[in-house]
Amino acid sequence: MSSLYRTAEHVSELSRIASVNHGLDQQLSQQLKSLVITRAQEETQIATSVMFPLVLLPVGKTSLALQFAHSCAGDGIYDAIFWVQCETSVTIRQSFGKIAEALEIPGAERDDRHEESLIAIKSWLKLTSNRWLIIFDNVDSLLVESDKVLRPYWPDGVSGAVLITSRAYFNFIRDTNRQGQTVKPLDPKQSWDLLLDLLGDHWKALEIRREIPELEIAAVKSMIKQLEGLPLTIEEAATLITNDTLGGRTIARTYEAFKDRIRSLPERLSIFRSVSERAPDPLWDITFKGLSRNARTLIGVLTWLSPDAIPIQLFQAKDSSLLPGSPQLLHTNVTISPGLDKAICQLQEKKLIRYNNRVLSIHRVVQEAVNFQSVEDLQESFDAATKLVSDRFPKRLIIGTMYQEWSRCKQYTSHVASLSKRLSEYSKSLALKRSTQFVELLAHFSWYLFELGDYDTCEEIFDTALTACQDKKSLLYSQLRGTQSGLFFDLNLLSKCREAWEETLQIREESLPHDDPHVAGMVSNLGNLDLPEGNVEAALRYYERALQVWINSSEESAQPLAKTYLSLGRAHMYQGNLAEALRYTAAAETLAARAMGTGVGVMANIHYAAWKSYDACLKIGIASMPLHPIVGATWYSLACVEFAQGNEETAKAISRLRSQARDDGPIARILWKRATILESRSAGTNKEEVFALKAKANEIKQRLMASGEGGMIHRGDDDRAEVDEEDSYDALVPLCYR
Template sequence: MCSNFFGRESTFEEIDQVLGQDGSATTFRSIVLFGFGVIGKSSIAAQYIERNMEEKKYDAVFWVYGETAASLRQSFKDVALRLKLPGAQPNLHNENLQLVQNWFQTTDCKWLVVYDNVEDDNLLEPYWPESSHGTAIITTRSHNLMHKFATSGLEITSWDAKAGSEFLLFLLKDNIGRDIQSERLSAVELAEKLGGHALGISHMAGLIQRRSCTIAEFMRIYLKDPKRLHKSELQAVWDVSFGTLERNSRAFLGVASFLVPDNTAQDLFENRQGHDLPDDLEFFLDDSKFSGAMEPLLALALIKWDKDARIFLCHRMVQMQFRSFLSLEERQQAFDNAVVLVYNAFPKQSDSTNKHQLYHQWTQCNRCLQQVLRLKDNFQEERRHSEKFKASSLFCELLKDCQRYLYEINAFQELEDVCELNLLSVETLDDQEQAIDIKASTMSHQASMYESIGRVEEAIKLNTKGYNMRLEEEPRKGGFIGGFEQNLGYNYNTANQHETALMWFEKSRVTWTAWNEKEGREADWPTVTKKNTARCLVYLGRYEEAQSLLDVSIREFKQDKPLNWAMLAFTYFVQGILERRRNRPEAAEANFMEAQNMWFKGDQTRFHPFNAGCIYKMGVVCLDQGKVETAIKHLRDALEITKFHSDAMPVEHARGLFKLSEALVQKSSTNEGEDDGSEKEVEYLRDEAEKYLLRRDKSATQFGNEDAYDKWVPIFWR
């Protein structure tokens, strides 16, 4: 019998009864494996897959990491790419989700998907198969998921001492001492101390083999250890193996215990660029020493290494037990070491080619995102245990860079969490100048988030607070001050206070020009500020001045290396707004199309609100031209995107609903006498538009024109 399947045959049979014996169930079937943490639920799911792959029961099997929104997104990206679905790309998270869901519904393959370590049913819901066939397994600590998602549930419990001892004896069948009775009694005692945990038993079997001792001899050594009296039996047994590790192995395991448990890329440990490695990680630079550090960790099953996928895995139980084994000072060092590795891998806003943006670095940001969020969660956990646990300046800088990326991809819930933690983290820094710098940047990111979700008054308050912090700095940093002045400019644009907005843009121009002169550069101001000022001038009706700045902005953005596709797309969008106001709908349509094309040059994500804004505007100007069928198509396409964001951005969805109703009215007026059912749809669309607008403006009374909606839309895609 394979050790992977030891003692699990009855469990596999119960899963088969629910999912079907041969994977060919005609209806969608699912099961929840629930039980306490680190009890072996994931291992059972993996073993079930292994057995059924050997029997060729399924054509396709997928493993989805279900712990966080980021891990779910990443997993579905991997599935879409693995299936080579047309249109699948690394950064197209919502598109990848749709592609995989469509595949689940339409494929003739027999498939199984495992959602591992699910903690939040709301996170899982969008990723749950929308299919009438196929099979799924959920592993979780919560039995409640069984009622919401699954056909059935199965509680997984640890082995009792007898079953655990039989597993240990099975693993050590070639290393058992001559006194069989003594070995059996010792095996029962050890299994009992390990609480019947299969992972712990497997790990201890590896340690006993490595020491070339009998089970009875191992137990005598363990029982003599006085430190075990002050710890739980489970922790004490784990500590025996941790205590055998040499310095380099301990340093690696310390880092691994703070990173993503399921799939840490080997590249993270091979990166030679960026911040210098701490002394205790210098062995990473020597292949021989690195291999030597890995050997005992692999032998003891403390980590696993998938050479083909080039990833390391460290079980959550091992992570938890090793962090508990370390002193506070050692945990702090291990955490700081992990931060250095992730910091070196994550792109920097401050790099000269990035210009405080990360648009052309999204692929690498996405690769690192789960690690940053894991560090965030682990830092919070450590701070709950001890206020002496501190954030390093590097950790705060890493969070700051991650904040920018999360803002750019519209991941507002994660952005809010990261910003809140960073504001707490900077309070632990000794360098007050750096603390103020990071705090001000974090407030700026929070403000950008609030503006995007319609809370512009809060955005203005935060940017004003950050601006005043910058003004108090000595010496003053003109670039940061000019940045806040620009932020306040487009905040006031969104708040429909365009004269005030122009005042702030003018302040930013003066500040930037003076700063560049002081630093020995050309007396100029940033292209992005020129573009934002042009947009403000459009809303003030000063079209010639706006056009002049837009011409300059387009020329300068095109000269950027690498191409700043996002800012160029925003500029064409403003040009489209200007052309429509000049009553030139054909030119407006061309510019909105160019804005979308430019966006796709870099991002290619269909589900970003900016893309929805481009499609919506194309629909609007097509309607202006009487191209009703084309307008209806564009507006329906835009609604497919805005519905994804309708909880956080209800007005964007509302205006699309309203404008589609207008397009359908125009269509029906040209088809008099024909009952195409559009009258009922128009009524429904108007009702829905009002409902969504009232979510943003509870006192709204006007629902019958574009401006009633547009005045609430962020200026970037208004």
Template sequence: MHDQLTLIWTKAQAHHLAHLNNHGDPRAERVSRINSPQSLAAHVRQLETDRSHCQAFGWTYKLITQLESFSSIISLFTQGNPGISALIWSPLAIIIELASREQLMLEFIGQTFSQFEQALPQFEGYLKEFGSRVLPQGLQNSLIVFYAEFIGHYQDAIKFLEGKKILIIAVGLGMCLITAPFSTERLLFFIPRASRFSRIAKQRSLNLLNLKKAIDDEITLFKFHIYQEHHRELKKCLEGHKDPTMAFQFSCTGIQHRKNPHFHFREEVFAELHTHLMSGRPRNEHRAAGLHGIGGVGKTQVALEFAHRYSNEYDAIFWINAETEAKLTESLYSYARMVENESPVVAEQKLAAIKNFRRFLNNPSSKGSPFRWLAIYDNVEDVRLFEKFWLEGPHGSLILTTRSPEIAHACGGRVIPIPLFTVEESLAFMLKMNTTNSNTLDKEELDVVREIADRTGHLPLALNSISAYARTTSSSYRSFIQHYRDFDTKLLFQGNKGKDSTYERSIRNTWTMTLTSIDPLARMLMETVALLDPDGIPTEIFECHDMNAKFEHNGPARTFPRLSDCLSDRFPDRLTFDNAVSALSGKGLISKSSGSERLSCHRMIKEAVLQSLKQEDLELHFDWIIFSLNGCFPHTDCKEVLETWDKCAMFHSQISMLLKMYKRFSNTLRPPVLLCEIIRRCAWYLRETGYFQAAKEILTEGFDILEQAVERRNHPGYFPQYMSRLTAELYSSYGSLEYEENLPGYGRAWFQKAEQHRMKLIEAEAPKFFDIQSMALVDGDLSLTYLADGLPDPSVGTYNMLLDTFDNQHLRCTWAANLSIALRAKGGLDESLAWCRKSSEWVTERHGERSLEMAIVHFNTACTLLLMNRGDEAMVALENSLRIRQEKSPMHRYLGFTQHKIGEVMKSREDFERAELFFRTAAKVLEKCESCQGAAARSKYSLLTILKEKDSQEVDSLAGEISMILESLKDTVDRNVWSEDYFDKFVLYCHR
């Protein structure tokens, strides 16, 4: 039979070489050297580089991976004849070479080859399952016919592509848009010829599917004969246990999977498993271990490695597929019938046979050595199956793998969680998979490996897929990531890319198939979670039951699409929500720690679910989250939000993730206008906490969303006036950030943009009080910028006018405080102090004596009193401000400014010990704020002046710290230039 196969392939080889050598084609020598998947992949990469205009090479890598097992079995049948094996690769190289002349042609050929994917049998699986056994004659015949049909498709494709006029068309298709008559003639020739080739290819695909069925039938029959062989071996083993080490040698083997050559040994997990199952306990005691973890974490691989590594310790090993009741029944029956009989039976008889098999294992042997066995229940999803199918016995050990911690506990033995790889394990695994010597790797390659590991969340399944793909294509990880920057959202979810058949299902199917069998509410929860930041999702988002809260704060009109669904209470009570969470955590899709109000989800699971979402579900879930978040996120109303910092921090990462989701699905989703309102509040929180850059980033994205909505006229439910008001508010928020950062202009340009929007609203229609008051607020902000620029006169006039015109209790507190600063800058200290008193009165009435607003009043009062040489009164005011801030905002930058000011007073009084203490504490507070590094340097410089007087050994190190800060701020000056005035430039005027 080998001779017949060799003859078929030799004739095919001659045919292809004739085409190669036709007319002295220079490709003949180059393509004929392609005799392996690695050389073909390298050839394709070169074509990609040479023909950068052609972007349709992706399907070739997938086909190369699938055909590797094809090549393996051909090599086995032909005793490794390299000339025959090379026929897999060189004809395919010709086809790709010819088709790659033009992207359209390559896509067309790729489509025809994609029809054959489902028709390819699991060649490598056969080799793995049958090992070195001689295949029966019928199976060999079926395989040969299959190969002949497949090579026929090769020949058809080359004949089609080498047609003289087809080559002209392939080269000239790019001229179609330029020379219409000439191109039309070509296309008229091309279309029927391509149609004929498509029909032939389709028929060959059908033939291959039928042949695959014939091969599968032969495989089934062959398996039955193998089971008969196993049965005879088992009978011998059981009769008196004359050879207790025979171990059912199914190549050990109830083990249905070969040993994984790339298994990454987890020492701690293995030590615990080995200790529990094999060490330090009586041999006649039944022992069980439950391995649990998310899909793709390597539970099955740990169990498989344990079975192979300790196979000599057991007389029999039973590998049981426990994913469904049907699979579990068939797995157990395949072993039970070896004891009972070999004849097929009905379902009831199968269950009876399994029952007898369980009874047999539970009864210790009365003669010879005890019969020791290991059963591995792989992928258990239903704890209710234990009662009927659980194996027990005094000399048995059992390993269970499951995604559910509850099922792992139910096995009654040791529960062992299988975690994700650590950073170190991820690096070691990937380097072992695709490099020969990690010591020779350069830093850039190692950095790329770290990036891949981080982006896949250190999930072994994903790392294995990437490593196998890189190994198959002979690529470095650096080259891989250059070609597939978006591997974590596209490549990994297109099916297996590497040859490694240890993981047979795609990453997407690892989780999404589970969703089809769970409760609809749980599925809805999972699909919603997929749109959020997976590293800590506040459960409050799903428990916001107040419809008015979701809809308030100038939300959309009732005409918003599907508004009732967006406001719906998906989980009306805690029990409903907990049940949905339990269903998902039981499948290993999400986790929720005991006592925690956060959900978490692995990023690969999130991505898999995202890619399975229907468009209409994506739109609804996205809008629902935004309405719910609108109800959850604290409303600032221009007040400091220190008391809600923790809550705001929880939601900030979710806002960032929603912005990423909108960018990704912007062709599907309408611009999320309401999200921009939430962004405004979040930016205020970030400003208060000193994360200015993060606030600017989300505000910039908010500008883009509103601009897109207006340009596309795609803001249903939101009137144009609302769009303009919200835009103005975002401009003002951005201006406030630049003001607090002490940047040139102090945000004036942004406040002026906000002013223009407000003016248009006032001029366009009868002025509304809300718009007039908002305009007043912008005027107050603009006055601050002039005051910061050292121009107090305009500010004094503006604040007097605002206080005379408006009676807003909150705003007048702020305006009075700012007026006192402006008067102090002009030298009107008595007037300034009077307005400080008035501000104190209004703040007490509005916010209370212990409010943060009062801390600002005390600080401003102290600054005025110091200029009036009333130091004792100033210290009282500063101490009052300090006490409030220490109590209510112990890490706010304003606390650092207050401590620094007290340090200056102490220094002026020559109380250097206390001054040193306050400068140190000020520096510690300020250096923790990313926007206050210059202010921290200022406090450290003041501390330095004191330490110099003490001749402290700390002087040089402290000066070095200051120099590093200045360098990071790109403000490198000689130390001789340092002075208090020099460092004051890093602090806004009102904090000096």
């Protein structure tokens, strides 16, 4: 008996897999199963991925894929079926965490073991004799380029099946073995069978006895043709037909209302949608017109959010001004308000949303069908969604961290990302206003992503946030640019980093006193930038200037003060001043441990850079910032110390997770190190592999250096006139992670 691992909690269709697939189940699901079996038999002799992209218009991709998965599980076609929710890079990460738990990988239940778990999952997929299928659902919903996000998770060099659901055929991962199949909407007979099933036994009995009036049959044929075989809209049509106040339990009356609405329907304020997606608009408009104000406000807010796993806590707020038009939707305790409860019930009755276990969900088709009456109506719903999410998302002090708030951030991450994405989509045709509160939300969110190490999503958020921030001389803009420059620094894009940090410093010096902590933060950062470029004296001057500000500031400055001590220690180490280096580093460790504890990120840097305590660094890094470059750097350093453990492979894998599809400095350094390890061990037996690895490493290095990435290696021993080969690869990695 196969196992279906439900790796995406709260997927809205999970609880109604078969509810709208009656017409699809026997025909389309069987077609897919036949395709899978045939292709799998053809591929048994070669170790490659068997891929089946499920490509459809909005006919219920997720529902069909789930029906197909359950059918395959019941028939024993696969021993293991895994589900990956591709709404954002974060949901992909969470889904693979569930897969690791299903495979009982040690430590899989811990979020801080993601990289190790992912490596173990890919190893299992490659080595197992079990027949498996991975379903990547809604790949085209990703915030950033799909191939970049999926690349680290793609099962390379394996013998198994991958099913992708998407609204358009596209080889997201650029795999030459991939063969696409497009699942079409329901044909007229399937549509009629589904509608009858949804209308109930009375209508089915009339059909069997051939007693359905000709007028009804004519209306059915016309309506089904215009709905273009979309199951979700056929389900909605059934709801309207059985509504005494509208259809009066006749198809003809419902169709007449449908035609009347076509003639009066104004131009939609919406993102781009295909003809088939726009066809049911009159039907949706009829449904939405009958909503109460509170229900209308609620579905307007849900339109902007990630469709799955919307926590009811989002509406738990003390400030009624967050929803000035519908304050009844807000509640101040665990029990939801009567107004919210009534609005949820109304939307559920009309099959527009689902509510289960204090979690709301809404179909993507419904989200896109919501008919905003004017730009003002659209703006009001966007502002309401922004206020609610902003009220719940943790805030970051401009010189602080958010490590202790990661669990709360995680709960709302997909919703902030959805707000940003959907605003960008609407902005292509409409000039919506971006409030200061929205920009502040993105500022906090981008910092969280930066700490997490999700650099690709972070860059996408910056594109929206920096454009949305109207005042380019404001402290809010400087906060965004400051975080962006930190990202540039970690990616070793030093020229871009300097430009952004200098702009940030200029804004703050014009708005704040010279000894303000926010100014000192940028001053210290410029020192961090000068140091890897060999300007040690300039770096020391920056550090000393910042140091005086931190010393004279409040207790809240303990963290930046500890970081500045660490930077001073590193600078003196580069000058060969060992005693001074140890003194400052010890001060950094003492202060950080007293003010923040021994498990925070700055302690990982202390262990790595000063004491070379790689095991201690790795323990902190994995626990608090698993995607951060210091984790990959630590694995690399451990590999250098203990070749026999094979850690260079782990370093490469983890660095690839951060680098995504991009060959960057850490990848080049690891390839070079692996070549030198093979060369020292093999006694000339692996010449071809060594040559290939070194050639690839050198190719990446030359390209990166030509594009301005990388610094120089400054050493205290003046006798060393030239930088050796290892130094040239170290220079491709940010100084803190060498």
